[in-house]
Amino acid sequence: xxxxxxxxxxxxxxxxxxxxxxxxxxxxxxxxxxxxxxxxxxxxxxxxxxxxxxxxxxxxxxxxxxxxxxxxxxxxxxxxxxxxxxxxxxxxxxxxxxxxxxxxxxxxxxxxxxxxxxxxxxxxxxxxxxxxxxxxxxxxxxxxxxxxxxxxxxxxxxxxxxxxxxxxxxxxxxxxxxxxxxxxxxxxxxxxxxxxxxxxxxxxxxxxxxxxxxxxxxxxxxxxxxxxxxxxxxxxxxxxxxxxxxxxxxxxxxxxxxxxxxxxxxxxxxxxxxxxxxxxxxxxxxxxxxxxxxxxxxxxxxxxxxxxxxxxxxxxxxxxxxxxxxxxxxxxxxxxxxxxx
Amino acid sequence: xxxxxxxxxxxxxxxxxxxxxxxxxxxxxxxxxxxxxxxxxxxxxxxxxxxxxxxxxxxxxxxxxxxxxxxxxxxxxxxxxxxxxxxxxxxxxxxxxxxxxxxxxxxxxxxxxxxxxxxxxxxxxxxxxxxxxxxxxxxxxxxxxxxxxxxxxxxxxxxxxxxxxxxxxxxxxxxxxxxxxxxxxxxxxxxxxxxxxxxxxxxxxxxxxxxxxxxxxxxxxxxxxxxxxxxxxxxxxxxxxxxxxxxxxxxxxxxxxxxxxxxxxxxxxxxxx
Amino acid sequence: xxxxxxxxxxxxxxxxxxxxxxxxxxxxxxxxxxxxxxxxxxxxxxxxxxxxxxxxxxxxxxxxxxxxxxxxxxxxxxxxxxxxxxxxxxxxxxxxxxxxxxxxxxxxxxxxxxxxxxxxxxxxxxxxxxxxxxxxx
Numbered sequence: 001x002x003x004x005x006x007x008x009x010x011x012x013x014x015x016x017x018x019x020x021x022x023x024x025x026x027x028x029x030x031x032x033x034x035x036x037x038x039x040x041x042x043x044x045x046x047x048x049x050x051x052x053x054x055x056x057x058x059x060x061x062x063x064x065x066x067x068x069x070x071x072x073x074x075x076x077x078x079x080x081x082x083x084x085x086x087x088x089x090x091x092x093x094x095x096x097x098x099x100x101x102x103x104x105x106x107x108x109x110x111x112x113x114x115x116x117x118x119x120x121x122x123x124x125x126x127x128x129x130x131x132x133x134x135x136x137x138x139x140x141x142x143x144x145x146x147x148x149x150x151x152x153x154x155x156x157x158x159x160x161x162x163x164x165x166x167x168x169x170x171x172x173x174x175x176x177x178x179x180x181x182x183x184x185x186x187x188x189x190x191x192x193x194x195x196x197x198x199x200x201x202x203x204x205x206x207x208x209x210x211x212x213x214x215x216x217x218x219x220x221x222x223x224x225x226x227x228x229x230x231x232x233x234x235x236x237x238x239x240x241x242x243x244x245x246x247x248x249x250x251x252x253x254x255x256x257x258x259x260x261x262x263x264x265x266x267x268x269x270x271x272x273x274x275x276x277x278x279x280x281x282x283x284x285x286x287x288x289x290x291x292x293x294x295x296x297x298x299x300x301x302x303x304x305x306x307x308x309x310x311x312x313x314x315x316x317x318x319x320x321x322x323x324x325x326x327x328x329x330x331x332x333x334x335x336x337x338x339x340x341x
Numbered sequence: 342x343x344x345x346x347x348x349x350x351x352x353x354x355x356x357x358x359x360x361x362x363x364x365x366x367x368x369x370x371x372x373x374x375x376x377x378x379x380x381x382x383x384x385x386x387x388x389x390x391x392x393x394x395x396x397x398x399x400x401x402x403x404x405x406x407x408x409x410x411x412x413x414x415x416x417x418x419x420x421x422x423x424x425x426x427x428x429x430x431x432x433x434x435x436x437x438x439x440x441x442x443x444x445x446x447x448x449x450x451x452x453x454x455x456x457x458x459x460x461x462x463x464x465x466x467x468x469x470x471x472x473x474x475x476x477x478x479x480x481x482x483x484x485x486x487x488x489x490x491x492x493x494x495x496x497x498x499x500x501x502x503x504x505x506x507x508x509x510x511x512x513x514x515x516x517x518x519x520x521x522x523x524x525x526x527x528x529x530x531x532x533x534x535x536x537x538x539x540x541x542x543x544x545x546x547x548x549x550x551x552x553x554x555x556x557x558x559x560x561x562x563x564x565x566x567x568x569x570x571x572x573x574x575x576x577x578x579x580x581x582x583x584x585x586x587x588x589x590x591x592x593x594x595x596x597x598x599x600x601x602x603x604x605x606x607x608x609x610x611x612x613x614x
Numbered sequence: 615x616x617x618x619x620x621x622x623x624x625x626x627x628x629x630x631x632x633x634x635x636x637x638x639x640x641x642x643x644x645x646x647x648x649x650x651x652x653x654x655x656x657x658x659x660x661x662x663x664x665x666x667x668x669x670x671x672x673x674x675x676x677x678x679x680x681x682x683x684x685x686x687x688x689x690x691x692x693x694x695x696x697x698x699x700x701x702x703x704x705x706x707x708x709x710x711x712x713x714x715x716x717x718x719x720x721x722x723x724x725x726x727x728x729x730x731x732x733x734x735x736x737x738x739x740x741x742x743x744x745x746x747x748x749x750x751x
Contacts, residue, residue, distance in 0.1 A: 034568030036502060054567050055504065064504065065535040138370045236361075236378040239400065241511035243566045246504045257533045271533045274506070279524050328512045328564035329396060330368045330375030485710065490749055493712030522665065530665060542672045545711055549664045552703055574710070581706050586699070600703075603695035605685070613698070614721035614734050 003190040004169040006160070010186040011167060015043040015092060017183065023089040025060045027053045037091070046093055051137055052322060056249045057094045058101055061122040062109075064246075065271045068118065068256070072265040083118070089126045090179075097142045097320035099130045099155035101249025107312055108252055118270070127175050130156035131167075132201065136209045139321030141334055143206050144213040148319055151202035163197040170198075213334055215305070215315065221340040222306040226298070230341055235297035237329045242274030244323035244331070245300070250316045253280070275299050305337050342441070342467045343390055346413065349439055349464050351385035353411050359437055361405065363398050364388040364413040376401070388413070390466075395446045396512075397421055397560040403430040403517040411437035416457030416469075417450070420556040420591025421514040423461065427594045428554070430517055442467030450559040450572070453477045461594075481577050496541060502567045503540035509561035509571060510547060515554040522546060548574050553582050553599040556591040622742055624651040624677040625670045626735070629659050629694075632683035632724045639728030647732035648739045651679065658682065659720075660693020664704045667718070671708070677717045677742035681734065684722040694722070716745040 006014070018024050019041050026046040028038035035050045037057050070081045106123070109116035133140075133150035142148040153159035157176035160167040168190055171180045180187055225231070245251040255273035260266040273280055276297075281290040290296055308316035317333070324332050350362040366377035366387040374393045378401075379385060390413070398412050399421035410431075414422055419440060426433050440462030445451035454474040459465050484492070507523065510516045522530045523543060530546065532539055548555075557579045562571040582588045586599035628634040634655050640647060656662060659682030670678050680701065688694040701720045709715045719741070721734045 030502060031568050031570070034502075036567060038502075055502075059504075065533075233378060233380070236401070237376040239508070239511040241506055241508035241564070243504075243506040243508040243564070246506045247566055255533060259532055259534065269534050271535060277507070277524075279526075282526075324369055326566040328508050328560075330373065332369045335369075488748075489709070489712050489714035489745070491712075492710065496712055530669065538672060541711065542668060545668045545708070546665050549668065549704060549707060552707065577710050578703075578707065581703050585702050585706075600696070600699055603692065603699055605695065607698060607702075613701070614719065614737065 003195050004171060004180060004187040005166055005190040005194060006169050006187050007166045011160075012043040014183055014186045015040075015046065018090050018092075019043075023087055025057070025089065025091050026093040030054075037094070040092075048093065048131075051095065051133055051135065052139070052320065052325060054326070055247050056101065056320070056322060057091050057098045057128070058105075058249050058251075060089065060091055061102065061126050062105070062119055062252070063122070065269055066118050068268045068270055070265065070267045073263075085121045086125055090129060091126060092129045094128065094130050094156075095133055095320070096130055096150060096152045096154070096156070096159070097140075097148075097318040098249050099128050100142075100145075100148065100152070100318040101155065101320075102128070103155035104250045104314065104316060104318065105252045127157045127179050128155065129158045129160065129179075132159065132161040132198075133205055134162065134201070136205060137321060138210060139324040140209050140319060141211045141213060141321065142319035143209050144211075144215060144319050145315060145317070149202055150205035150209070151198065161198045161201055163194050163201060166194075168194050168198045211334055213319075213338065218305050218337045218340075219309055222302055222337065225340045226302070228341060230339070231294050231298045234336060234339075235294045238276075238293070238297050238331055239329060240276045240278075240293050240296060241328065242276045243326045243328065244333075245274040245276060246272060247322040247326045249318050249320055249322075250304075255279075275303065301333070301337055301340070304333075343388065346390060346439065346441065346466045347385045347388050349466070350379065350388055350411065351382045353437060354380065354385065355382040358409070359411045360408040361410045362388070362413075362439075363401050363410055364439075365390060365394045365396070365398075368393075390441055392446050395448050395563055397514060397558045399425055399514040400512055400560065402436060402514070405431060405435070407435075409435045409437070411439055413439050413441055414459075414462065415441055415443040415446070416459060417443075417454070417556070417558050419459060419462060420456065421558055423594050424554055424556055424591045425514055425517075427596070427598070428515070433594065437464070438462040439464045439466060441465075442469045444470060444472060448559060448563060450557075455557075476579075478576060478580055481573065481580055484573060484577075497537050499569045500540040500544065501537045503535075503537075503544075503569060504567060505535045505540060505543065506566060508564040508566060509544075509569075512560040512564040513551065513555075514558070514560070515551050515556075516547070518550075522550075544571075544574070548578065552578050553586070553588060554590055555579070622650045622676045622739060622746065623674060624648075624679060624735075624738055624742060625675045626651045626653045626679040626681065627656050627659075627662055627666070628653055628680075628723075629682040629689075630655055630657050631689035632687065633681035633721075633731070635725035636681075636723040636727045636731045639726060640731045641728075643728040645729055645732040647735040650739055651735050658688065658690050658693035659697035660688070660690060660695075662697050662700070664700055667704060668708070671713055671717070676746060677719070677738055679719045679721065679734070679738050681721045681723045681731070684724055687724065714745045714748075716741040 025037045026040045027035050029035050029047050034054050035047050036054045067083050072079045109119040136150050153172045157173045159170040253273050254270050256270050258268050282288045304316040353359045362379045365374040368375040397418045399418050402425050440459030443457050455476050557575045588599045682694045719738045723731045
């Protein structure tokens with residue numbers, strides 16, 4: 001589709017109009033040092049300057065705790081009530097690495113012909129408007145991945161890039177087209193010059209990324225180092241909390257639990273689970289094959305850069321660097337996988 | 342000061358007096374540091390100490406178990422070390438305390454530093470200066486005066502964004518229980534569902550469990566990925582321990598934490614019918 | 615569908631040897647006390663885990679009462695002394711979290727104090743009601 005252009009004022013008006021009739025989630029300030037994705041009622045609540053929000057956008061589509069169904073025991077039968085699909089939502093102001101996360105886990109939730117209801121429903125109802133990054137941080141490494149870039153549109157419905165004082169709006173999907181058509185009064189057509197300016201922007205931003213992982217070498221390292229004594233020492237500073245898994249755009253593991261409301265009814269829930277938790281591999285009967293802290297630590301990196309690659313031909317990582325920033329003890333995923341031998 | 346620390350660590354490892362030295366090393370960006378475990382004398386050059394060394398390294402001591410470890414400790418960390426020794430999570434003879442004179446790190450807690458003295462440390466690196474800073478409980482007193490509904494509304498807003506990552510629990514030096522209540526399914530104290538009410542219950546129970554043992558080191562608040570104001574709770578507990586039981590945690594290694602003991606004649610602490 | 619009147623929910627943890635027997639005496643002596651209280655028998659207040667108090671409030675209790683033997687008369691010698699300390703700090707901590715002090719009570723009721731138990735429950739109900747009214751304003 002033809003690239004569009006939108007001015008700062010029109011963008012503000014667009015977001016305000018969207019917020020009036022939809023749930024719009026954007027980076028919002030929670031306190032003096034926390035900016036997270038929250039529901040905004042107007043453009044003024046949006047915090048544009050923060051590159052890496054504390055948490056990612058994943059939990060707006062793939063809810064952290066999701067009710068799968070409610071059950072009620074009747075005289076001879078059991079009655080099930082599934083949750084109604086959610087409202088239409090817009091995620092505004094995420095970064096390419098956040099949006100790319102959806103592209104990665106889309107393949108997991110639609111695999112071998114099985115479509116995950118709650119996740120797919122959430123995806124269908126949500127339009128993702130991403131903003132390109134001008135000044136990547138020291139922890140960013142999105143360019144390490146195929147097609148990854150501070151100005152890449154994978155996973156986004158509309159990608160906004162600042163060019164000549166306005167924003168180039170690349171409409172990349174059907175959902176994006178629907179939104180652009182509905183609010184076409186705010187958009188104008190972009191010229192070739194502006195499209196070229198975006199390419200310049202992307203190149204400039206990419207050069208600012210200081211670290212690029214050699215993923216082939218990383219895969220080789222991990223393929224050969226499972227039993228290596230390397231893991232005996234590298235895991236020691238990790239406190240096995242789970243902060244990294246919960247702020248990651250691509251971590252998807254979940255647990256299913258049930259909750260009773262009295263004797264006759266209850267609900268079944270799906271909640272995120274973290275491989276760093278001891279409970280992650282605990283089974284009915286009490287057996288737990290992975291209680292060892294070293295093994296749990298090793299598992300995370302193996303999954304992201306080896307097992308997932310073996311199964312899906314791509315890494316379970318988008319290079320956003322949140323795990324590095326939010327880790328209480330500063331574990332650097334890049335260092336860990338590069339030095340694995 | 343860094344050189345001195347590196348020399349001490351190198352010597353301890355070379356003479357096999359310890360199996361591990363737990364200190365700080367340079368992190369992913371200049372001026373940032375993170376915990377490091379060293380077991381070879383030649384790696385001692387990795388050790389640094391600067392304003393970014395905020396982590397409380399004593400959290401690793403209960404995990405050292407039968408081995409011997411040396412730990413770099415600031416004044417505030419030393420309190421946690423004493424508390425861990427007091428609770429028999431590590432034997433005194435198995436830990437070598439390398440105290441570091443600190444004038445404040447990049448943390449909001451330093452403006453109200455209660456103690457940077459290094460009494461009881463095996464080594465002291467640098468000269469300890471009296472910073473003349475005092476504890477400031479005015480924000481606690483202000484919060485206490487709010488009505489219950491206002492307090493509840495405040496905590497509801499804070500815990501709405503809690504993601505139950507358990508970083509607060511895992512970096513806490515006194516949260517060392519191998520089977521934490523949060524991990525138990527039978528009976529289920531804490532449901533796995535993440536919502537404001539359950540998040541509040543988790544923190545209420547955790548705070549109650551660490552009462553009297555918490556040294557207000559702020560590791561929990563620093564670790565929280567979404568910036569929940571846990572320091573209000575830790576300061577409140579520190580205030581209550583002093584007011585109700587005349588107890589300050591981390592002062593020595595032989596007094597008993599307040600809830601593990603009792604007095605037959607409590608000095609009129611509470612009205613019971 | 616009939617609407618049920620929302621009654622106050624008070625959970626009472628009574629120690630088996632003194633307070634539970636005392637509550638029995640209340641009934642035997644035909645002393646009337648509010649029916650809002652739901653009694654749970656525990657062996658001793660020393661067993662009272664603060665976690666249970668927090669869970670009770672979480673599950674919807676409006677008020678919680680813990681009652682045990684008088685200090686010095688504990689059936690297990692010292693249990694109530696430990697409980698006394700836990701109560702002191704728990705009341706402060708819960709109040710700080712927004713669980714009003716008027717909702718959480720403790721008492722010493724011996725096996726013969728049937729009348730006292732009735733008074734205690736009445737007081738708990740009155741104070742909890744007071745708190746409940748203050749939230750509706």
